[in-house]
Amino acid sequence: MAAPKRSRKTALKKTALPKSERRQQILSVARDVFARRGYHQTTIDDIALQAGVARGTFYLYFEDKRAIFSDLIDRFASQLTMAIVRITVDDPQRPVVEQVRENIRAIIATCLTERSMTKVLFTGAVGIDPAFDRKLFTFYDMVVQLLAESLKDGQALGIVDEGEPRVLAYLTIGALKELLYQAVTLGFSEESAEVLTQQMFSFLSGGYLRTSTSGVRPERARRARP
Amino acid sequence: MAAPKRSRKTALKKTALPKSERRQQILSVARDVFARRGYHQTTIDDIALQAGVARGTFYLYFEDKRAIFSDLIDRFASQLTMAIVRITVDDPQRPVVEQVRENIRAIIATCLTERSMTKVLFTGAVGIDPAFDRKLFTFYDMVVQLLAESLKDGQALGIVDEGEPRVLAYLTIGALKELLYQAVTLGFSEESAEVLTQQMFSFLSGGYLRTSTSGVRPERARRARP
Amino acid sequence: MAAPKRSRKTALKKTALPKSERRQQILSVARDVFARRGYHQTTIDDIALQAGVARGTFYLYFEDKRAIFSDLIDRFASQLTMAIVRITVDDPQRPVVEQVRENIRAIIATCLTERSMTKVLFTGAVGIDPAFDRKLFTFYDMVVQLLAESLKDGQALGIVDEGEPRVLAYLTIGALKELLYQAVTLGFSEESAEVLTQQMFSFLSGGYLRTSTSGVRPERARRARP
Amino acid sequence: MAAPKRSRKTALKKTALPKSERRQQILSVARDVFARRGYHQTTIDDIALQAGVARGTFYLYFEDKRAIFSDLIDRFASQLTMAIVRITVDDPQRPVVEQVRENIRAIIATCLTERSMTKVLFTGAVGIDPAFDRKLFTFYDMVVQLLAESLKDGQALGIVDEGEPRVLAYLTIGALKELLYQAVTLGFSEESAEVLTQQMFSFLSGGYLRTSTSGVRPERARRARP
DNA sequence: AATGAATGAGGTTTCATTCAT
DNA sequence: GATGAATGAAACCTCATTCAT
Numbered sequence: 001m002a003a004p005k006r007s008r009k010t011a012l013k014k015t016a017l018p019k020s021e022r023r024q025q026i027l028s029v030a031r032d033v034f035a036r037r038g039y040h041q042t043t044i045d046d047i048a049l050q051a052g053v054a055r056g057t058f059y060l061y062f063e064d065k066r067a068i069f070s071d072l073i074d075r076f077a078s079q080l081t082m083a084i085v086r087i088t089v090d091d092p093q094r095p096v097v098e099q100v101r102e103n104i105r106a107i108i109a110t111c112l113t114e115r116s117m118t119k120v121l122f123t124g125a126v127g128i129d130p131a132f133d134r135k136l137f138t139f140y141d142m143v144v145q146l147l148a149e150s151l152k153d154g155q156a157l158g159i160v161d162e163g164e165p166r167v168l169a170y171l172t173i174g175a176l177k178e179l180l181y182q183a184v185t186l187g188f189s190e191e192s193a194e195v196l197t198q199q200m201f202s203f204l205s206g207g208y209l210r211t212s213t214s215g216v217r218p219e220r221a222r223r224a225r226p
Numbered sequence: 227m228a229a230p231k232r233s234r235k236t237a238l239k240k241t242a243l244p245k246s247e248r249r250q251q252i253l254s255v256a257r258d259v260f261a262r263r264g265y266h267q268t269t270i271d272d273i274a275l276q277a278g279v280a281r282g283t284f285y286l287y288f289e290d291k292r293a294i295f296s297d298l299i300d301r302f303a304s305q306l307t308m309a310i311v312r313i314t315v316d317d318p319q320r321p322v323v324e325q326v327r328e329n330i331r332a333i334i335a336t337c338l339t340e341r342s343m344t345k346v347l348f349t350g351a352v353g354i355d356p357a358f359d360r361k362l363f364t365f366y367d368m369v370v371q372l373l374a375e376s377l378k379d380g381q382a383l384g385i386v387d388e389g390e391p392r393v394l395a396y397l398t399i400g401a402l403k404e405l406l407y408q409a410v411t412l413g414f415s416e417e418s419a420e421v422l423t424q425q426m427f428s429f430l431s432g433g434y435l436r437t438s439t440s441g442v443r444p445e446r447a448r449r450a451r452p
Numbered sequence: 453m454a455a456p457k458r459s460r461k462t463a464l465k466k467t468a469l470p471k472s473e474r475r476q477q478i479l480s481v482a483r484d485v486f487a488r489r490g491y492h493q494t495t496i497d498d499i500a501l502q503a504g505v506a507r508g509t510f511y512l513y514f515e516d517k518r519a520i521f522s523d524l525i526d527r528f529a530s531q532l533t534m535a536i537v538r539i540t541v542d543d544p545q546r547p548v549v550e551q552v553r554e555n556i557r558a559i560i561a562t563c564l565t566e567r568s569m570t571k572v573l574f575t576g577a578v579g580i581d582p583a584f585d586r587k588l589f590t591f592y593d594m595v596v597q598l599l600a601e602s603l604k605d606g607q608a609l610g611i612v613d614e615g616e617p618r619v620l621a622y623l624t625i626g627a628l629k630e631l632l633y634q635a636v637t638l639g640f641s642e643e644s645a646e647v648l649t650q651q652m653f654s655f656l657s658g659g660y661l662r663t664s665t666s667g668v669r670p671e672r673a674r675r676a677r678p
Numbered sequence: 679m680a681a682p683k684r685s686r687k688t689a690l691k692k693t694a695l696p697k698s699e700r701r702q703q704i705l706s707v708a709r710d711v712f713a714r715r716g717y718h719q720t721t722i723d724d725i726a727l728q729a730g731v732a733r734g735t736f737y738l739y740f741e742d743k744r745a746i747f748s749d750l751i752d753r754f755a756s757q758l759t760m761a762i763v764r765i766t767v768d769d770p771q772r773p774v775v776e777q778v779r780e781n782i783r784a785i786i787a788t789c790l791t792e793r794s795m796t797k798v799l800f801t802g803a804v805g806i807d808p809a810f811d812r813k814l815f816t817f818y819d820m821v822v823q824l825l826a827e828s829l830k831d832g833q834a835l836g837i838v839d840e841g842e843p844r845v846l847a848y849l850t851i852g853a854l855k856e857l858l859y860q861a862v863t864l865g866f867s868e869e870s871a872e873v874l875t876q877q878m879f880s881f882l883s884g885g886y887l888r889t890s891t892s893g894v895r896p897e898r899a900r901r902a903r904p
Numbered sequence: 905a906a907t908g909a910a911t912g913a914g915g916t917t918t919c920a921t922t923c924a925t
Numbered sequence: 926g927a928t929g930a931a932t933g934a935a936a937c938c939t940c941a942t943t944c945a946t
Contacts, residue, residue: 013944016909038353040266043936054911059938100435126349127264151434161434163425167405171429174404175397182396199389203397207433208377208387209326245926270920280928282922291920465923468930490805492718495915506932511917552887578801579716603886613886615877622860623853623881630852631845651841653887655849660829660839661778661882697905722941732907734943743941 014053023061026051027075030068035116038124039069066128070135073125076117077139083110084143087150089157096159100150100204105197108180112193115184122181144169176200249287252277253301256294261342264350265295292354296361299351302343303365309336310369313376315383322385326376326430330402331423337406338419344410348403370395402426466505475513478503479527482520487568490576491521518580522587525577528569529591535562536595539602541609548611552602552656556628557649563632564645570636574629596621628652701739704729705753708746713794716802717747744806748813751803754795755817761788762821765828767835774837778828778882782854783875789858790871796862800855822847854878 017025029051033042044065048055062068083106087099111118125136147169154160160168183196255277259268270291274281288294309332313325337344351362373395380386386394409422469477481503485494496517500507514520535558539551563570577588599621606612612620635648707729711720722743726733740746761784765777789796803814825847832838838846861874 013910015945019909022909038359040353041355044938045936053909055937056912056939057910060909064938097435123352126352127266129267133264154435159436161432161436163428163434167425168429168434170404170408171401171426174407175401178396178400178403179393181400199393200397201435202389202433203394204433204435206387206435207428207430208389208394209323209380209427209430209432210385210387248926269918281920282928282930283926285921286926465931467924471930474930490811492805493807496917497915505930507916508918508933509931512930516916549887575804578804579718581719585716606887611888613884613888615880615886619857619877620881620886622856623878626856626859627849627853630848630855633852634848648845651845652849654839654841655846656885656887658839658887659880659882659885660841660846661775661832661879661884662837662839700905721939733941734907734909735905737942738905 019061022053022057026053026058026061027068027072031072031116031120034069034072034124035119039065039120039128066132069125069128070132072117073121073136073139076114076121079110079114080107080143083107084146086146087153089153096154096157101197101201104176104200105193107176108183108196108200109190109193111180111184112188112190118180118184122177144173147172172204175203245287248279252279252284252287253294253298257298257342257346260295260298260350261345265346265354292358295351295354296358298343299347299362299365302340302347305336305340306333306369309333310372312372313379315379322380322383327423327427330426331419333402334406334409334422334426335416335419337410338414338416341410344406348407370399373398398430401429471513474505474509478505478510478513479520479524483524483568483572486521486524486576487571491517491572491580518584521577521580522584524569525573525588525591528566528573531562531566532559532595535559536598538598539605541605548606548609553649553653556652557645559628560632560635560648560652561642561645563636564640564642567636570632574633596625599624624656627655697739700731700735704731704736704739705746705750709750709794709798712747712750712802713797717798717806744810747803747806748810750795751799751814751817754792754799757788757792758785758821761785762824764824765831767831774832774835779875779879782878783871785854786858786861786874786878787868787871789862790866790868793862796858800859822851825850850882853881 016022026047030042030047033046033050037046042065044055044058047068048058051058058068062071084103085099085106087096087103088094089096126133144166148165151160151165151168155162155165179196179200183192188196252273256268256273259272259276263272268291270281270284273294274284277284284294288297310329311325311332313322313329314320315322352359370392374391377386377391377394381388381391405422405426409418414422478499482494482499485498485502489498494517496510497507499520500510503510510520514523536555537551537558539548539555540546541548578585596618600617603612603617603620607614607617631648631652635644640648704725708720708725711724711728715724720743722733722736725746726736729736736746740749762781763777763784765774765781766772767774804811822844826843829838829843829846833840833843857874857878861870866874
């Protein structure tokens with residue numbers, strides 16, 4: 001903190017952007033850098049450099065690395081949350097199954113649109129620090145909770161098989177996460193959203209394993225209508 | 227006369243352990259620390275302290291931080307690999323479906339036995355550095371590959387529904403990963419292995435979503451035997 | 453925090469010192485650097501360089517710059533505190549005036565021995581941060597308090613003139629501080645302790661200003677020609 | 679029609695103040711901020727914010743942080759210098775002792791009027807940078823010099839006791855500094871100027887310590903009961 | 905004149921790794 | 926073999942100062 005007495009070199013100063021635009025720009029750059037290199041291997045310098053601003057500029061907009069990461073995650077989490085619509089059983093115009101499919105579709109579409117964030121959320125967001133891990137866990141748990149409740153409702157309606165709803169929720173979300181991660185990583189286009197939706201839906205609807213070669217699955221059917 | 231020799235300083239020198247035992251001990255400590263705090267938040271000091279050795283001693287047994295982590299992952303990966311038995315269609319004594327169930331059971335049992343490593347592998351093993359990420363990806367891809375091939379064989383036999391085998395593999399592995407992670411995190415006992423196996427198996431066999439309330443699912447059956 | 457993978461140059465490693473010796477050495481170096489350049493213009497690098505250790509080594513022994521400074525101040529404050537002996541009025545062997553003189557002598561001796569710390573305490577210790585300022589104020593206030601109480605006792609005995617004791621304490625301490633600061637700065641030798649003590653004592657005893665030109669002040673005059 | 683013009687952004691541009699008024703306003707704000715937080719903990723932003731101008735505007739009026747501080751100190755130093763009147767021995771209308779008392783009174787009055795600057799000068803003005811420290815020392819030394827010379831004159835006249843004049847000057851100034859600092863800090867009102875003057879004067883005239891319990895000091899006693 | 909976004913030097917701090925004992 | 930003090934690269938972050946608008 002000794003008086004620095006600047007003697008600035010030639011460094012041309014970047015044209016000032018409106019505050020919120022610059023913020024947005026840095027966010028967007030950071031998102032991609034995080035997706036590419038992961039949280040821990042990303043330095044503020046990486047982000048600043050990519051954004052074409054000085055390191056100090058970063059700190060005009062964000063508290064620190066964690067803050068910008070947190071911001072990104074928050075935005076994406078709320079995008080996802082908004083994409084999901086609570087399933088209702090009262091509307092005869094919208095069959096439950098269709099609502100399920102719609103939810104899957106919406107989630108897949110969101111993730112295929114926000115590829116970087118999908119990668120970040122599904123792989124890079126763990127082990128930042130205990131507080132952040134906790135926060136992430138809370139979001140995640142909320143989603144599981146939401147799904148588990150819908151499943152319970154579905155069970156009451158005979159639309160969902162018996163079984164611990166939370167466990168079914170884990171299975172579902174695990175499968176979907178992996179599907180999405182791979183789709184995003186392997187560069188599936190946004191047009192594949194429909195196909196993936198169908199695959200996911202079909203998986204949920206009937207698995208893929210045929211336990212008897214006879215093909216009809218009586219005990220399953222029986223389970224469904226006790 | 228067995229009074230422990232003291233060096234000039236106060237610290238008493240650890241009794242020399244056979245090299246491999248000491249190595250094993252450090253590995254085992256490291257595993258737990260990594261599981262508890264994650265790779266990045268774990269310092270060599272954490273490990274050394276927990277292992278009751280000096281920081282320098284750590285480096286007598288391991289090249290560096292990455293090396294010990296890598297070692298742990300390798301061991302666990304090969305445990306998992308060994309648990310999985312390539313599915314064969316030729317042995318009439320062992321129905322394919324039973325082999326599948328057995329594989330699931332074995333994986334679940336391994337993970338419930340090696341809880342720390344399960345946590346580490348499923349959450350903490352990403353973002354170490356590009357080389358390591360690649361290596362991990364390779365292992366992971368190998369598993370997917372293995373499963374996808376089995377699924378393709380299964381499809382030929384009419385035991386597995388149509389669908390892109392790789393996609394089915396992703397769905398399966400995603401679901402299983404999540405199930406295991408939660409089981410390990412929530413502290414399921416090893417006795418729950420059988421229940422979890424059943425749940426996973428049942429999920430693969432028939433999903434849980436009933437698309438019609440009539441309950442019989444003819445078109446599905448039809449799909450299976452074209 | 454990306455894995456650094458050292459490729460160390462040739463840098464010869466300094467011989468390890470016993471922990472407390474090294475700590476002492478750094479403290480002693482820091483004291484002088486602080487005295488020379490002041491708190492704010494002193495960098496950790498300055499201290500490390502002067503101590504002939506790497507920057508990181510500094511942090512093995514001290515939390516941060518504030519901590520080492522605080523440590524130094526604490527030590528010096530308690531040296532001073534110990535030098536001061538609470539004045540007692542009950543011991544006929546030790547006349548109060550003599551005790552006062554003794555205290556002055558002890559403080560001066562301490563400060564002339566610890567020149568660097570005297571400089572640091574009297575000029576450089578303000579404006580570190582609010583918490584530190586508070587702490588320093590507390591120490592300072594304690595000394596004032598102690599003196600003020602002694603003065604009050606003295607007033608009861610007729611040894612000290614009337615007047616608000618706290619104000620007298622401020623005047624005394626201010627005078628002494630300045631005297632010491634200058635003595636230390638101008639490089640008075642430790643032998644001058646006695647002279648300074650006498651000057652200070654004489655100042656307290658009779659000021660220096662003669663308000664009447666008649667000018668004889670009996671006891672003063674007496675003192676002057678014993 | 680006097681509706682204030684808004685620039686493209688939301689911020690409304692400050693009505694231009696006459697150059698010297700704005701400068702004065704910033705100076706005055708800076709003085710208080712420096713007094714409150716000290717030089718090092720004061721940022722340009724603090725000052726600009728308090729002054730209600732943009733950071734850049736600050737630099738229209740002052741070279742840099744040091745410059746404004748320096749300016750403040752200079753003004754205060756010359757206020758003090760002006761308050762002090764060189765003591766003359768030739769004017770029978772103005773007894774020397776009265777001139778001394780008058781000087782003390784003037785200094786105290788100035789400091790009680792300029793409380794912030796008093797605080798700044800006495801505590802916050804050290805450790806800015808070597809050049810500034812030197813400058814401050816020079817001012818300070820000038821005051822000591824002035825006083826020391828007056829004291830020497832006084833000694834020649836028999837008004838001041840024997841003793842190294844410079845040392846007496848240090849003692850005097852130290853006592854006065856401390857008295858003033860405490861008066862300002864503890865919030866003494868300007869009305870206390872007279873009391874403080876009296877206390878300081880009395881301290882210089884006779885100290886407070888009675889070296890013999892016989893204790894009567896005629897002229898002192900006389901002073902006390904006029 | 906005024907603005908405030910942008911800059912980057914200069915400091916702080918951590919911790920994987922080394923090496924003399 | 927074991928030790929742990931020492932190292933320094935690499936990151937972090939702040940804030941005085943500049944300059945395009």
